[in-house]
Amino acid sequence: MKFYFPDSQDLVSPAYDFVRDEYQAHRVRQRDDRYAHEVLAEAPYHGILVSKSIVDGSIKGAGKYSTAQRARLYRMGVHKFFRLPPGVEALGDNGAFNYVDEAVPPVTPAETLDFYEECGFDAGVSTDHVVFGFTENHESDGVDPEWESRRRLTLGLAADFMSLSRGRNSTVEPVGAAQGWSPETYADSVRALQELGYQRIALGGMVPLKTSQILASLERISEVLKSDTQLHLLGITRVESMDDFADLGVTSFDSTSAFRQAFMDDRKNFHTAERAYVALRVPQVDGNPTLKRAILAGNVSQKDAITAERETLKALRTYDSSATSRQACIDRLSEYEVICQSKKSYLAAYEETLAAAPWTRCECKICRDHGIEIAIFRGTERNKRRGFHNMSVLATKMSKLKSHRSTDG
Secondary structure (H helix, E strand, O other), X not given: OEEEEEOOOOOEOOOOEOOOOEOOOOOOOOOOOEOHHHHOOOOOOOEEEEEHHHHHOEOOEOOOOOHHHHHHHHHXXXXXXHOOOOOOEEEEEOOHHHHOOOXXXXXXXXXXXXXXXXXXXXXXXXXXXXXXXXXXXXXXXXXXXXXXXXXXXXXXXHHHHHHHHHHHOOXXXXXXXXXXXXXXXXXXXXXXXXXXXXXXXXXXXOOOOOHHHHHHHHHHHHOOOOOOOEEEEOOXXXXXXXXXXXXXXXXXXXXXXXXXXXXXXXXXXXXXOOOEEOOEEOOOHHHOHHHHHHHHOOOOOHHHHHHHHHHHHHHHHOOOOOHHHHHHHHHHHHHHHHHOOOOOOOHHHHHHHHHHOHHHHOOOHHHHHXXXXXXXXXXXXHHHHHHHHHHHHHHHHHHOOHHHHHHHO
């Protein structure tokens, strides 16, 4: 089982000063900053997934790349731009969620293949249009006609994409996009894509589905799946079900879940093999909107806020796992919660995090280098590093899967 990490220009600065909370002068993003595969001892993924809409922008506006970064990607090629180590693949797609509100995709199969070829991708997903609806009923009566329209449009675009790929004798491996709104329609899409010549098929639109619905679709797909066809799940993690997915033909998936939980989830921020812990929230005085408003309104003293922030960080950095030290940290975190006018308290969860001190037991390079800083919820440099750490935990979990061992030997 292989894991691909969707790129969204997530990097960290190797020279970031955690004590002063500042970047090195003359830092140039992307050139000086580092990706997860550059700050961990080993790449936590088998490949990266780069969306055309992230690079080139879409109908919703500009992408996440600056003009200079975009030009550099096209000029250098995706492998050199990301400084990918040998064996890490570059997979492209269109980022169909960025144009989901449109009647038809605003990008053609030719433009899609141009992007893949000009950037030097190893493989690329055909142009697709997401279907937002699912039923386990076999009958189409009563379903939104647009669901079937989008599925058939996706198949038509896949036919054009394959024709272009063969006509150009492209070096980019074509990956057929399969959309569906029921187990039957997913299976029909896979059957049609195989008839077009696709040996690698990406299943889209499954993110909102329950695991049982994904399994029901895969079981139906398995009835038409050829032995040499590989399935990729777009946007799905669910490690606990990966062996079941693999038994039904899935060989790879992509997801940002482990990374984003580091700073988007309310509590599952710091992952370990056994469970997830809440990170220790110490927001920056000048980066917390609620606190800034309270200071400007005269309800909170800026001097008191800065002092409490510094004392909280000092207590955490000197934490030695003793009960006395833990209580000192909780006291400082409690005081800072009050000053920050936090709407909810995490003190009970902080007790668990501090008692377990999972960063002291983690063998990833990020935790070894930065210790408790990785467990502090504060600013992009700590939060993204914690996301990278979470991906290393995901890689470890995957290495123990039966399906991973059978794929990687």
